[in-house]
Amino acid sequence: MRIPFIAGNWKMNLDRRSALELVEGLRRRVGERRDVEVAVFPPSVYLDEIARALMGSPIRVGGQNCCDEESGAFTGEVSATMLADVGAELVLVGHSERRHLYGEGDELIRRKVHAALDAGLDVILCVGETIEEREAGHTEQVVARQLRAGLEGISAPEMARVTVAYEPVWAIGTGHTATAAQAGEVHAYLRGLLEGLYSEPVAAATRIQYGGSVKADNAAELMAVTDVDGALVGGASLKPEAFLPIIEFSG
Numbered sequence: 001m002r003i004p005f006i007a008g009n010w011k012m013n014l015d016r017r018s019a020l021e022l023v024e025g026l027r028r029r030v031g032e033r034r035d036v037e038v039a040v041f042p043p044s045v046y047l048d049e050i051a052r053a054l055m056g057s058p059i060r061v062g063g064q065n066c067c068d069e070e071s072g073a074f075t076g077e078v079s080a081t082m083l084a085d086v087g088a089e090l091v092l093v094g095h096s097e098r099r100h101l102y103g104e105g106d107e108l109i110r111r112k113v114h115a116a117l118d119a120g121l122d123v124i125l126c127v128g129e130t131i132e133e134r135e136a137g138h139t140e141q142v143v144a145r146q147l148r149a150g151l152e153g154i155s156a157p158e159m160a161r162v163t164v165a166y167e168p169v170w171a172i173g174t175g176h177t178a179t180a181a182q183a184g185e186v187h188a189y190l191r192g193l194l195e196g197l198y199s200e201p202v203a204a205a206t207r208i209q210y211g212g213s214v215k216a217d218n219a220a221e222l223m224a225v226t227d228v229d230g231a232l233v234g235g236a237s238l239k240p241e242a243f244l245p246i247i248e249f250s251g
């Protein structure tokens with residue numbers, strides 16, 4: 001069975017003190033729950049400290065991005081190995097803000113997925129269509145292209161370390177959540193693609209998170225959808241009182 005997975009993507013928010021306060025609040029309440037997996041994705045400069053603050057807690061820590069290269073003359077970049085070195089266990093790859101604000105394409109994202117897995121990190125591979133793509137009827141085509149490209153060369157055993165996040169670009173940070181039916185359709189389609197790329201058992205075991213304006217008041221409805229196995233939460237992950245109810249709805 002797929003254990004629900006709730007991840008908080010802090011993006012470029014919080015400072016050292018508020019980040020530590022947030023994880024203290026989460027740590028006290030998440031405790032030893034085993035029916036839901038929780039991870040936070042702090043800005044990379046705070047990763048080390050946040051990973052230490054969460055030591056001994058089941059809450060996992062991840063990076064928001066990594067370089068596709070392992071080391072060398074890549075000014076401003078952070079490698080997957082470096083993330084792992086300071087305590088990250090996961091990394092987000094292909095977030096829509098990376099794709100659309102920083103021009104990351106499918107090939108770069110594929111290389112990042114490989115770099116992350118090779119460094120021992122688990123991966124959340126994000127896919128999702130823009131509003132123009134949805135309105136043109138291209139949603140399936142877009143997410144299929146992104147999924148296939150991101151997973152090219154990834155073996156079935158490695159898929160145990162990959163989570164897929166469906167994040168419609170038009171729902172991210174806009175307050176316009178996909179309806180349960182819209183999310184359900186795309187999640188079922190993605191699971192079908194995973195079955196074709198791998199096998200029925202791999203497809204059945206891979207978690208597919210929904211992301212895009214998830215809040216306490218829509219989490220339960222989204223999480224009740226068969227193929228929705230968790231949430232990737234941005235804005236509502238920045239305060240314990242907003243994030244904890246989302247975790248609680250999903251167990």
Ligand code: PGA
Binds near residue numbers: 171172175211235
């Ligand atoms: P949001 O962001 O919850 O603020 O819409 C989600 C995401 O970008 O992962």
